[in-house]
Amino acid sequence: MNIKLVLKLLGRILSMEAAVLVLPMAVALIYRESPMPFVWSILVILCVSLPLSFLPAQRHFHVREGFVSVGLLWLLTGIVGGLPFYFSGYFNSFIDCVFEASSGFTTTGATILTNIEALPYGILFWRAFTHWLGGMGVLVLVTAIVPSLGVRPHYLTQAETPGPVFSKLVPKQSQTSKILYQMYFALTLAEVVLLRICGLPLYDALIHSFSTAGTGGFSNRNLSVGAYGNPTAEIIIAIFALLFSLNFGLYFLLLQRRFKEALKSDEARFFLLLVAGSTALITINIMPIYENVWDSLRYAFFQVASIISTTGFATADFVLWPHFSQMILVILMFCGACAGSTGGGIKCSRVVMLLRSIRRELHRIAHPRSVEVVRLDGKPVEESTLHSVLVFIGFYILIILTAALVVSLDNVPFDISFSAALTCVSNVGPGLSTIGPSGNFSAFSPLSKVILSLCMIIGRLEIFPILVLFSRHTWRRN
Template sequence: MNKKMIIYILGKMLGVEGAVLLIPAIVSFVYGERSGLSFVAVSVILAVIFLLLGRKKPESTTIYGKEGFVIVGLAWVLWSLFGALPFCISGSIPNYIDAFFETVSGFTTTGSTILTDIESLPMGVNFWRCFTHWIGGMGVLVFVLMITSLDDQNSMPLMRAEMPGPEADKLVPKARHTAKILYEMYFVLTAAEVVLLMFGGMNLYDAVVHSFSTAGTGGFSNRNASVSFYDSAYIDGVITVFMILFGVNFNLYFLLLLKDWKSVLKNEELRAYLGIIATAIAVITVNIVNIYGSVLHAFRYASFQVASIITTTGFYTADFELWPQLSQVILLTVMFVGACAGSTGGGIKVCRFVILCKSIRQELKKILHPNAVTVVKMNGKKVSAETLRGINVYFAAYIFIMVLSVILVSIDNFDFATSFSGVLTTINNVGPGISKVGPVDNFYMFSPLSKIVFSFDMLVGRLEIIPFLLMLSLDLWRRRF
């Protein structure tokens, strides 16, 4: 293992985080807040680490896939560990475990929180909370690759490790150019949302932080009542549309730029994604129409909440715990599914469910027609045996981690709905669950052990399990390659 190169890359990444922390520091100073000093202090610490570890490139610079997984796993943990310090130093979140939970929730774009009075936070601190969503949405590594000079040979193993879904791939031959294209599209969509929200009456600050959270499909808000604070059908509509847009595979936007409409329209994952959204909205609208008195009002709240949950954003405009059981079950179901691969959304991903369903159908055909030659196809291409094996391993690991996490969290002795949905919402990077972790509640009442378990689940969910499991493997650290 090229440990010197791993340390070098991590040093550069921490240096980037130090520079990024100056942005919320500037926001704090603009609003005349002393909390800006906490960001500067951590930025200085990270600058020193960068000078010690990230300046001198090792003689051997080659890294491979396994080292890429290690770097990605450690990078997300280190960014979260240091990103939590400004919360503690400023006094906004005095307890470090709480601050770590909040930061992991930010970078992984989960949106779960331990804060009970968000509006009392300094403007710079609230900006940092939502900005972590924007950085983590496209990926910490992709963000670093875009703004550093890491060569393409070493960039691609990092991108593949951070975006390990079935369709993770390059848009163009060079990985850094791919990262640049992704962030250009990401920035344009974010800026468009900011403008549209301001047209709806939001001030610039509120429009920026809510756009950051929408773009990263995170769900942090600077308002205690989330988006329901604005009570605006226009704002609800804008955020609903952009949540759905950010849940789409960004490769498809690249194809749109190339005017390859045919490939976009024939994409099976996109059609399944939009079909699930439309079906869920229709059923919930009918189910809650008696609560809101009209189809339009029911449609408004149903569409926002479905978009928020399936894209794992976590905003809310209604307390869906008061909705009928059918609506709640549908929301929990789409929470499992998640958004598209290659998007900023979390969850298991639509393409995995589509492939899994096709695999089941293939097995049934084999039983009925033993001599028939059957293959699983996605978008007209054969799904390799390796991909199918990877999906099966992913599901098995997902269930194992979820069950183990529920058992550990149950030590706090909350009801099953709270423990189960708390784990489900964190491992799928959604934000709100049901019962005591519902949309108008949060995670403040859990023990430190449970908060660490939830933080682990958020990181595992964001990196889609395998990188984290590899990092915990003793065999990986013993081997030389």
């Protein structure tokens, strides 16, 4: 383990996070607020990161170092990202600050705040901007930093990219990173423009676009998107939440005019079918509440798009909906978005492979001598990939159950403890009952907040980069 190079890399990336804090500090100055929370945060981060950045280190860097770097980086990000919250004085404890920052960077959107609108503009801007930074991870940082360190970016992105299979858009990983962020920035800018056209102030449009892009869900309003009562804005946000939930590789194929390849995506078809089916079922189920087909469809579509994309915005309190509709949303929390997107959850590609593996096993039972291959996008899936998918789903459920068990020490009902663990591991945000769209996580104990913060990071990195940190084999010398 080349621990010195890992620490050096972490120092460089944390230094860039300090530089990024200049942006919310500028927002604070524009609105004539005190910039000191950001000034103190920058100084603290630089005091730690600069000595690490200049550590002498050998340049051998492999998969193990990549996983450890990404795991440690995300654990540290919640801590250093919470410094502006801590210095602002609006949070009760540093654990609350770490929870909020972890929720931001992992694009979860769970909050401990009871009165969001009481916070300064600069702090709320930083809170939403963490979603945008965390949506694509450290890819843009890798593009800027890695060449000067002699580290192969492939090993970092392999550890951080969501999905069962890691692939590059073009041969060079640095070019792939630039293409991804160009598309990411273009989609974000398009949403900002459309939200401004439909009447949202520029500041509000930026906040909600950052949160939608990262599929996070932090809003600057207590009632989230529902505070505006603007159906057009709701539709725009819902559509963009779905767009950011699709594999960005599809957009690359469309830009390359490789339309046939893009249309072959089994995952995208399954995702869109799930959205359409869930919307239809919930619309029918909640129609007696709203007594209007349009309103029922409007609220159903927004919440389905918000939950399956793991964005977590709200226009209605689905805790008040029938249990059938709530159960559909819980299933969508498990499933999540597409691989290679900014969304969380198990990912639709894994669900498709699981369902097709089940179908194959049933076929084998009926026809023992038959040989059937599981396919995705018309291509055979390797048995090793299927095995890793089953292991991942098993780990996923085990972590949720374990976290729910710890949270239950707070003596909360099952629906709260289980949905809290599920929504944090899946990076969704709202859960059921008191942690629904109208609630928050402030009532949990410090232990539960730490566990749930860890769940957010585990879910964002898809389990293994964090588990690697706790494996004794990781730290052994070669």
